Amino acid sequence: MIHKNIPFFCIIFFLVSLSGIAQEDTTEPKEYKKRVLETMEVNLLSSYYTQDGENAAVTGGRGTEELSDIAPSINVAIPLNDDDVLSIDATISAYTSASSSNINPFDGDQVADPFVASTGASGGDTWFGLTANYSHSSEDRNTVISGNISFANEYDYTSFGFGGSLTKLFNQKNTEFQIKANLFFDTWGPQYPIEFRDGFNLNDYSFTGNANYSGNYKDFENKGRNSYSLGLSLSQILSKSIQTIFMADMVVQDGLLSTPHQRVYFADIEDTTIENFILGNDIERLPDSRMKLAVGNRTNFYLNQNFILRTYYRYYTDDWGINSHTFKLELPVKIGLNYTLYPMYRYYTQTQADYFGEFNMLLSTQEFYTSDYDLATYNAHQYGLGFKFYDPLNKFKIGNFGLKSINVEYNYYQRVNQNFDAHITSVGFNFVGD
């Protein structure tokens, strides 16, 4: 039986050998390389934000903080070849702000009052931001180099920025290290409160209080603000279902770090009041340098096919005396293959800046002062709910783009020891090219 099959085995062996020789004769087979990004992706995002409070910094820590903002955004990621991706992000943010309107509380029909929005021109503005990022991945996908440039502009603020990052993956892509640096060169076009501007004459108004009113105010000489940031991160897959990342950012800022339209009131100077509005004694004065350090960790747990737990913690400190802790939990719940619901909770706490004083509690003898309650001691809770729909088949199409996912979120933010709260609703549509 065996002898009978020898010719058959010989023929098979001969054919297999031939095929081997044939393969050796050709050039080496090309190793399959997955493109970093298969096709163009487009993200259309938008948010609507509203807030209200009683401690507006424009009016020295006492006044309406009512604000609304709508911010559409488009993000396009374009694969230039197998290894390189160009992404461009453009955002417009249009807002109306009651407190900003009170930079000049006397230019509307209303009674001048820190709790009433002025109907004048300073009550709204539009911010525009554009960022371009280019990234290159190595052949083995273990190294990624990227560079970015950015521009942003609003009525009283312009910013240019650029930066880059280097990412290395090790340990069969279980470990990832990234170093990044960014520089921003910003310029203020200060909009000082009306009582500090040339041409303001107290005697044009009916007033009460100090008749010898004169602000402590002097113009800022340096209107630039530079920010230099260095960031490090190290991520590690801990098991088949847990991964973690440690992040550290150091930021050094110099230049005009005060906000030129934020008033302060001194306890040692008698008030001067027009209608219901007290004229500022000065604008906030803050040091011309600041160093910030933040370290954080994000750890995600794949609990089972229905539940994932995302955790986040950050500690922050700076040389203005502010220390802060941030905790965040998110619990994505999978509903079938295409839907995810994710409730989330965030807790934030901070200590006040060394230069902070409440409304009318600062002294004119101090070198630095602010009544910006964003720099006060407070705790805040944030509750949110998000919903995401995935369509892996991209069945819904617009032109050559298929819908990959829809994401909707609502968050409510509330400070515990200040009467301040905010609502933010955001929506995102992710499309991929055919």
Next chain:
Amino acid sequence: MIKTITKITLVSLFLTSCVAIKEYEKININDPDMKLSERDLDKYKSTFQSYREAAAGANGGKTGGGCGCN
């Protein structure tokens, strides 16, 4: 606090230095909700937080600069 975080980091790295999950074992890790970066929509929350809060950074996003915020 920083010392504690550093210790936890080092211990975590030590404990996991031998872990090497193969690509085909990363089904759970590759779930979109397991990403270690922020979600796309988080940029809006990060923006308002960077205006309303003193702290920024260490979240994979913006660290300051580019806006009239902190």
